[in-house]
Amino acid sequence: MAPLILASTSAYRRELLARLRLPFDTERPEVDETAQPGEPPVALAMRLARAKAQAVAARRPQAWVIGSDQVAALGERPLGKPGGRDAAIGQLRSMRGRAVAFHTAVCLARDGRIVAEQLDTTVVRFRALTDPEIERYVDAERPFDCAGSFKSEGYGIALFDAIETCDPTALVGLPLIATAQLLREAGFALP
Secondary structure, three states: OOOEEEOOOOHHHHHHHHOOOOOOEEOOOOOOOOOOOOOOHHHHHHHHHHHHHHHHHHHOOOOEEEEEEEEEEEOOEEEOOOOOHHHHHHHHHHHOOOEEEEEEEEEEEEOOEEEEEEEEEEEEEEOOOOHHHHHHHHHHHOOOOOOOOOOOOOHHHHHEEEEEOOOOOHHHOOOHHHHHHHHHHOOOOOO
């Protein structure tokens, strides 16, 4: 089988893909992730997943390449990674008592072209969080590298009333159900 490459340096995506027990390498895609003016969150997630997969597949034409991207959206406003404490607190304040959609795209590429792609949308319903709850959470988990300022696989689960999803791994950054389907269709041996 041709090599498999994850077009990402995300530790979260690497850990998720490792669950499928396939050998793979990772490679930085070197893609500008800036949203285009007026670009809806779903379109942004799809465009970036494609761009990442195609960038690495162009450099490694014999490999199968997985590209993925996630865009959190409060309404039609994309939410990025906060980068620091104050921004994380601000994001969580804006989401309290509201529903936030997490659009996670995955693309499989080979020879520089997209072979298949899928999109998962997970809706997270936040509790009506108090400022002390938000600050306590941010100080405990420091989710500065996570879109939406939380880690659902950790202490962040306490922030929610509900999660509506077809694939719980999508919220972490790589929809494994869709990824496994794409890989099976490409000929990878999975259960």
